[in-house]
Amino acid sequence: MRDQPDYDVIVAGGGPAGSTAAFLLAKAGHRVGLFERAVYPREKVCGGCLTQKSVRFLDRVFSLPLDALRREGLLDFTGKGCALYIGNRRVLAEGLAEPFYFTRRDRYDACLALMAREAGAEVREGTEVTAVDHVQRTVTTAEGERCSARVIVGADGIHSSVRRSLPEGVVDRQRWRRNLGLALEIKINRGEVEMHQNREAAIPLDADIGIPHVFLGACPMGYGWVFPNTDAVIVGIGGLFEANRRGLPGRFREFLESIGFAAFADRKPAGCLLPFGNYTPSPAHEATVLVGDAGGFTSPILGEGIFYAQRTAELAAHAIDRHLTSGAPLAATYTFLLNRRLIPELEAEMRIRDFLHSHLDGRTPVILLRLLIRATRRRVIDAVQGHRSFQGLFRRDEDLHTAVW
Ligand SMILES: Cc1cc2nc3c(=O)[nH]c(=O)nc-3n(C[C@H](O)[C@H](O)[C@H](O)COP(=O)(O)OP(=O)(O)OC[C@H]3O[C@@H](n4cnc5c(N)ncnc54)[C@H](O)[C@@H]3O)c2cc1C
Incomplete structure (x- = not known):
C-alpha cells in the first residue's frame, strides 16, 4: 500500500485563488498545505477594484458581508460612479446605485x-514551489524539501511554475501568448496629486478623483485607468502584449501628460504581464489543476481577475472534494464545471472586446460609439458588476454565482 501522502492537497500560491481553494478544502475536512513564496502582508501590482460580483462572492463563500469587509x-475606497473616455472625450459619467x-x-x-489558516490549512509563508512531479504527485520547494499530496493546485499567478511544469498540450501556448496582456501602473499619493496635477490638461479628471476613470483605446487593444484609493490614486495602462510589446512606456508617459500627471512621467512604473483572454478551457493534468491567473482566468475586456481567481478556485475545490471523497474524475469534473459556469461568459466577453477594439481605431466616428455606449451602458455596467450575463446582455447571470458546494 502506498504511504499516506504529506497532504491531501498542496496549493502552490496564496493569492486570492490559492487562499480560496485552501479555505474551502480545509473547511471540508481535507489536510491542506498552502505554500506561499512571499511573507504576508505582501504587495501585488493591481488596481484593487472589487466589482459587485466579488463582494457577493465574499459574502456567499467567506461569510464576509459588506459591514464585515469594512470592519x-x-x-479602502467606495467609488459611487464611473467615468468613461474614448480618446480625449468623456463619453459617459454615471452615478451608480x-x-x-x-x-x-x-x-x-x-x-x-x-x-x-483558521479553517485548518497549514499556511507556509516564504515557501516557494520550484518543481512538480505529476506522476509521483510531489512538489519540491526552493529549500529542497519534497512534499507529497493527492492533489496539487497551481494558484501561483501569471508566471506559474506549476503551469510550466505541465506537458505540452494542456495549455495551448500559442493561444496563451496571443491573449497575454501587458500593463504598467504607478501609485501616487493624494498629497502629491494635489500639489503637481495640471488641471488644464487635455483630459480633465474629476476634481476629487472620487470615482474610477476608464480610458478606452489609451493603448492598442487596451485601456487606461485612474482608480481612487483613500490616500492615493492608481494610474495604469494595459492591453494585449502583442499589440503593445514596443512603445508601451512611451504611451504611458503620453497618457500621464494627457490627464495632467506629467509631473509623474519620470517615475518607473511597475510592469506586469496579465491574462487577457488566455483562459485554459481544461486546465488539469493527472492530479494537478490550475486556478486564477495561473490558468489565465480574468475578464478579457477589463483584465479584472480577483473574482475569476476566486470563482475558479471554488469550482476546483468542489471538483477536488468530490475526487477525494467519492473518486469522481478530477480533470473531467473541474472542466465540466468551468464549461458550465464560466467559459461561455468569458467567450462572450472576448467577442465584445474584439468588436469594441476594432471600432476604436479611429475609423468609426466617436459620435456613433458614444451613442452605442449610451444605449447599452446600463446593461454593460450590470454585466461588469455580475448581475447580468455578457452573453447577449439580456439575461441575469446566475452561472457566475451559483453555489457548487
Ligand atoms: C496592473 C494590474 C491591475 C489589475 N487590476 C485589477 C483590478 O483592479 N481588479 C481585479 O479584480 N483584478 C485586477 N488585476 C488582476 C488581478 O491582480 C489578478 O487577476 C489576481 O491577483 C489573480 O489572483 P491569483 O491568486 O490567481 O494570483 P496572484 O494574486 O498573482 O497570487 C499568486 C501568489 O502565488 C505566489 N507565488 C508565485 N509563484 C510561487 C511559487 N513558485 N511558489 C509559491 N508561491 C508562489 C505569489 O507570491 C502570489 O502570492 C490587475 C492586474 C494587473 C497586473
Whole structure:
C-alpha cells in the first residue's frame, strides 16, 4: 500500500485563488498545505477594484458581508460612479446605485490567507514551489524539501511554475501568448496629486478623483485607468502584449501628460504581464489543476481577475472534494464545471472586446460609439458588476454565482 501522502492537497500560491481553494478544502475536512513564496502582508501590482460580483462572492463563500469587509479594513475606497473616455472625450459619467469598491491587496490577500489558516490549512509563508512531479504527485520547494499530496493546485499567478511544469498540450501556448496582456501602473499619493496635477490638461479628471476613470483605446487593444484609493490614486495602462510589446512606456508617459500627471512621467512604473483572454478551457493534468491567473482566468475586456481567481478556485475545490471523497474524475469534473459556469461568459466577453477594439481605431466616428455606449451602458455596467450575463446582455447571470458546494 502506498504511504499516506504529506497532504491531501498542496496549493502552490496564496493569492486570492490559492487562499480560496485552501479555505474551502480545509473547511471540508481535507489536510491542506498552502505554500506561499512571499511573507504576508505582501504587495501585488493591481488596481484593487472589487466589482459587485466579488463582494457577493465574499459574502456567499467567506461569510464576509459588506459591514464585515469594512470592519476588516478590506474596503479602502467606495467609488459611487464611473467615468468613461474614448480618446480625449468623456463619453459617459454615471452615478451608480451599487458602487465599485477598492481594496488594498496587501490587506486583502493577508486576510484571506488568515481565513484559510483558521479553517485548518497549514499556511507556509516564504515557501516557494520550484518543481512538480505529476506522476509521483510531489512538489519540491526552493529549500529542497519534497512534499507529497493527492492533489496539487497551481494558484501561483501569471508566471506559474506549476503551469510550466505541465506537458505540452494542456495549455495551448500559442493561444496563451496571443491573449497575454501587458500593463504598467504607478501609485501616487493624494498629497502629491494635489500639489503637481495640471488641471488644464487635455483630459480633465474629476476634481476629487472620487470615482474610477476608464480610458478606452489609451493603448492598442487596451485601456487606461485612474482608480481612487483613500490616500492615493492608481494610474495604469494595459492591453494585449502583442499589440503593445514596443512603445508601451512611451504611451504611458503620453497618457500621464494627457490627464495632467506629467509631473509623474519620470517615475518607473511597475510592469506586469496579465491574462487577457488566455483562459485554459481544461486546465488539469493527472492530479494537478490550475486556478486564477495561473490558468489565465480574468475578464478579457477589463483584465479584472480577483473574482475569476476566486470563482475558479471554488469550482476546483468542489471538483477536488468530490475526487477525494467519492473518486469522481478530477480533470473531467473541474472542466465540466468551468464549461458550465464560466467559459461561455468569458467567450462572450472576448467577442465584445474584439468588436469594441476594432471600432476604436479611429475609423468609426466617436459620435456613433458614444451613442452605442449610451444605449447599452446600463446593461454593460450590470454585466461588469455580475448581475447580468455578457452573453447577449439580456439575461441575469446566475452561472457566475451559483453555489457548487
Ligand atoms: C496592473 C494590474 C491591475 C489589475 N487590476 C485589477 C483590478 O483592479 N481588479 C481585479 O479584480 N483584478 C485586477 N488585476 C488582476 C488581478 O491582480 C489578478 O487577476 C489576481 O491577483 C489573480 O489572483 P491569483 O491568486 O490567481 O494570483 P496572484 O494574486 O498573482 O497570487 C499568486 C501568489 O502565488 C505566489 N507565488 C508565485 N509563484 C510561487 C511559487 N513558485 N511558489 C509559491 N508561491 C508562489 C505569489 O507570491 C502570489 O502570492 C490587475 C492586474 C494587473 C497586473
